[in-house]
Amino acid sequence: MSLTVSELQRLNAQRQAEINELGRQVDELKLAVRSRDRQIAELLSQLDKYQSVFHSRHRQPGGAAFSGGGGSISGGGRKRRTRGMGISAEPQSEAALATMSSAVKSFSKTKGTRDIIRQAILDNAFMKNLDNGQISEIIDYMYPVSHKSGAIIIKLGEVGSLVYAIEDGSAEVTNTKGEKINEIGPCTVFGELAILYNCKRTATVRALSNCKLWAIDRQTFQSIMMKTGLMKQKEYTSFLRSVPAFKDLPVETLSKLADALEADHYPSGEYIIRQGAKGNTFYIIAKGAVEVTRRDSTAGEEVFIRNMNRGDWFGEKALKDEDVRTANIVVSDPSGVDCLVLSRESYKQLIGDLASFDRKYPDETAPKRAEEFRHLTLKDLYIVATLGVGGFGRVELVQINNDNQRSFALKQLKKQHIVETRQQEHVLNERNILAECNSDFVVKLYRTFKDRKYLYMLLECCLGGELWTVLRDKGHFDDSMTRFYMACVSEALSYLHRRGIVYQPAAGLRWLLQAHRLWLRQAHRLWQEDLDLLWHPEYVPPEVILNKGHDLSADFWSLGILMFELLTGTPPFSASDPMKTYNIILKGIDAVEFPRRVSRNAQNLIKKLCRDNPTERIGVGRSGIVEVSKHLWFEGFNWGGVRSRSLKPPHLPQVASPKDASNFDDYPPDPEQPPDDVSGWDKDF
Numbered sequence: 172m173s174l175t176v177s178e179l180q181r182l183n184a185q186r187q188a189e190i191n192e193l194g195r196q197v198d199e200l201k202l203a204v205r206s207r208d209r210q211i212a213e214l215l216s217q218l219d220k221y222q223s224v225f226h227s228r229h230r231q232p233g234g235a236a237f238s239g240g241g242g243s244i245s246g247g248g249r250k251r252r253t254r255g256m257g258i259s260a261e262p263q264s265e266a267a268l269a270t271m272s273s274a275v276k277s278f279s280k281t282k283g284t285r286d287i288i289r290q291a292i293l294d295n296a297f298m299k300n301l302d303n304g305q306i307s308e309i310i311d312y313m314y315p316v317s318h319k320s321g322a323i324i325i326k327l328g329e330v331g332s333l334v335y336a337i338e339d340g341s342a343e344v345t346n347t348k349g350e351k352i353n354e355i356g357p358c359t360v361f362g363e364l365a366i367l368y369n370c371k372r373t374a375t376v377r378a379l380s381n382c383k384l385w386a387i388d389r390q391t392f393q394s395i396m397m398k399t400g401l402m403k404q405k406e407y408t409s410f411l412r413s414v415p416a417f418k419d420l421p422v423e424t425l426s427k428l429a430d431a432l433e434a435d436h437y438p439s440g441e442y443i444i445r446q447g448a449k450g451n452t453f454y455i456i457a458k459g460a461v462e463v464t465r466r467d468s469t470a471g472e473e474v475f476i477r478n479m480n481r482g483d484w485f486g487e488k489a490l491k492d493e494d495v496r497t498a499n500i501v502v503s504d505p506s507g508v509d510c511l512v513l514s515r516e517s518y519k520q521l522i523g524d525l526a527s528f529d530r531k532y533p534d535e536t537a538p539k540r541a542e543e544f545r546h547l548t549l550k551d552l553y554i555v556a557t558l559g560v561g562g563f564g565r566v567e568l569v570q571i572n573n574d575n576q577r578s579f580a581l582k583q584l585k586k587q588h589i590v591e592t593r594q595q596e597h598v599l600n601e602r603n604i605l606a607e608c609n610s611d612f613v614v615k616l617y618r619t620f621k622d623r624k625y626l627y628m629l630l631e632c633c634l635g636g637e638l639w640t641v642l643r644d645k646g647h648f649d650d651s652m653t654r655f656y657m658a659c660v661s662e663a664l665s666y667l668h669r670r671g672i673v674y675q676p677a678a679g680l681r682w683l684l685q686a687h688r689l690w691l692r693q694a695h696r697l698w699q700e701d702l703d704l705l706w707h708p709e710y711v712p713p714e715v716i717l718n719k720g721h722d723l724s725a726d727f728w729s730l731g732i733l734m735f736e737l738l739t740g741t742p743p744f745s746a747s748d749p750m751k752t753y754n755i756i757l758k759g760i761d762a763v764e765f766p767r768r769v770s771r772n773a774q775n776l777i778k779k780l781c782r783d784n785p786t787e788r789i790g791v792g793r794s795g796i797v798e799v800s801k802h803l804w805f806e807g808f809n810w811g812g813v814r815s816r817s818l819k820p821p822h823l824p825q826v827a828s829p830k831d832a833s834n835f836d837d838y839p840p841d842p843e844q845p846p847d848d849v850s851g852w853d854k855d856f
């Protein structure tokens with residue numbers, strides 16, 4: 172058989188593409204191996220540390236390592252409290268506590284130095300569970316120490332008296348056999364084991380270069396460590412009793428609050444909260460003052476709003492109706508500010524429902540939204556073009572008379588058609604959800620109207636067109652482009668899920684592009700019966716096909732389908748008719764052959780999202796969508812850039828003006844007039 176030149180060229184090009192792809196896969200694997208190697212080294216060192224402490228405990232029957240509270244010394248979030256942490260059993264007397272304040276002078280340090288030490292502590296498995304107040308205090312009391320290259324800083328088997336943090340330089344750690352077990356550099360704590368667990372030094376530490384260190388002595392360190400439990404309870408309860416916002420709360424709530432609060436110190440000029448960032452914490456000012464500032468999205472300039480002092484609280488907005496911080500909080504006190512900080516969960520349990528903490532600010536968007544359009548009537552709107560035709564009617568691009576700068580989408584729904592398809596509740600739901608949502612990733616609803624024939628929704632307009640149009644033109648997206656859209660969708664889902672809303676996953680690719688970002692078109696609150704009417708067959712999770720009911724985990728299935736579709740151009744399960752599609756879906760994702768261009772990591776994530784068993788899907792756990800964002804496929808991805816909208820999107824739709832509907836198809840006018848419906852079911856719309 173002979174091949175023509177052009178066939179040979181084609182074959183050649185194909186081979187070359189395969190070689191390139193394999194090369195890319197090799198690079199990816201090399202990277203993964205390197206990162207594993209690092210992980211292994213870290214884990215080995217950790218293991219050695221645990222073993223050292225454990226052995227020393229057995230060698231020293233009198234030693235009380237791991238005593239005190241019986242809690243674990245490992246793991247946990249960076250802010251977990253220290254009460255349970257096993258520290259050495261030196262006398263926990265008031266007298267011991269008292270000596271520390273006067274005994275050691277605090278050395279001034281630059282913010283940079285403080286940050287390095289703080290990070291070093293947070294990176295240390297044995298110390299990261301200290302609370303912020305304790306960490307700040309340890310930093311306060313550390314003093315400078317330097318060692319020349321080659322010097323022995325710590326000698327194995329000796330009694331230790333200092334805990335160190337490295338600001339500059341590096342050191343090697345060796346064991347009893349003189350073998351090197353670790354090398355440590357800047358931003359590391361060492362020498363903590365002998366002090367924390369009251370044992371002899373478990374290793375030798377020798378400077379490999381000139382080292383600039385910070386040290387704290389055993390007694391001061393231990394005194395700070397002991398400032399936990401009861402002392403804190405008493406101190407915090409009496410503080411809360413002294414401030415108006417809290418003094419009338421039931422004793423039980425105060426005591427629970429005191430238990431859940433953590434102290435933190437912020438230096439002058441620091442932004443405790445940044446507008447637009449995600450927030451999970453609530454703050455009470457214990458000492459010092461802050462300034463509230465806000466950037467108006469149009470002006471872009473940061474404007475002073477108010478001062479807040481001792482007893483004031485802030486940060487509730489991001490935990491309530493908003494998802495992100497609505498203002499900046501900047502430390503204005505020259506000597507910094509001390510705050511007591513509450514996590515989202517504790518806030519919800521203890522304060523969330525109290526009316527006295529439901530403050531309204533003049534800048535709030537939702538009321539402002541309603542306010543601005545309150546007097547608008549349908550007659551004030553004129554139609555520029557048609558954007559699309561949906562199940563219940565047309566969506567028009569409209570402008571408000573005399574305002575050429577903005578445009579909106581006006582969604583019209585034929586009332587009679589809603590009744591015929593028994594979607595009344597669904598439509599009312601959609602309205603309520605959209606009105607409640609205030610996220611950059613969900614289309615905003617500004618106003619609703621109704622007349623005898625139609626319901627109307629005045630929506631934020633997304634002139635970039637639909638995502639699937641872009642996909643259709645490009646065939647498929649590469650990893651980086653897909654990552655961007657997956658991140659936008661994940662952000663939207665995370666916003667909705669926190670409010671108990673399931674995105675109508677059926678909508679599949681019906682995501683709209685606004686200027687240069689992605690918006691979820693609409694969302695539906697979790698309701699059971701009628702959803703199956705609304706699914707796109709390709710996106711239906713198996714539990715819906717099998718009529719087993721579904722919940723938020725359905726969205727993770729759909730997210731996996733979306734990822735596959737973006738990467739390959741077609742959904743993983745698709746056939747000529749829905750029944751056939753359902754049959755393929757029930758065979759599961761493992762039966763799907765992935766095109767080669769889908770990388771190993773991408774495949775892995777898709778398979779984790781599309782597990783048959785909803786409870787096994789990545790993202791359904793307690794940490795929610797964060798679990799997805801931590802998957803290797805997203806490694807190094809700039810999530811902050813997506814959230815703050817500073818990341819340049821991979822596709823920038825052309826939109827010339829607020830009137831430009833060129834990213835949408837043309838729709839002929841619809842001459843048909845639906846009949847009137849004045850039965851009144853829509854009175855709340």
Ligand SMILES: Nc1ncnc2c1ncn2[C@@H]1O[C@H](COP(=O)(O)OP(=O)(O)OP(=O)(O)O)[C@@H](O)[C@H]1O
Binds near residue numbers: 559560614
């Ligand atoms: N806010 C908007 N901005 C720009 N275009 C929009 C907007 N909302 C809808 N469209 C366009 O109009 C089309 C129809 O929208 P509509 O919401 O009626 O669709 P649908 O998917 O059938 O929803 P439903 O099931 O509620 O009828 C969309 O596919 C989209 O192209």
Ligand SMILES: Nc1nc2c(ncn2[C@@H]2O[C@@H]3COP(=O)(O)O[C@H]3[C@H]2O)c(=O)[nH]1
Binds near residue numbers: 219363375
């Ligand atoms: N045992 C042990 N100590 C290590 C390791 N890496 C760093 N170190 C530090 O070396 C220090 C020696 O003194 P400590 O036992 O007080 O605390 C020890 C740790 O802080 C390691 O892999 N094993």
Ligand SMILES: Nc1nc2c(ncn2[C@@H]2O[C@@H]3COP(=O)(O)O[C@H]3[C@H]2O)c(=O)[nH]1
Binds near residue numbers: 486496497533
């Ligand atoms: N949006 C807004 N927030 C304010 C104002 N005054 C104080 N704040 C607090 O600033 C905080 C910023 O973070 P959050 O949005 O979580 O919660 C906000 C409020 O607690 C104000 O006038 N407007």
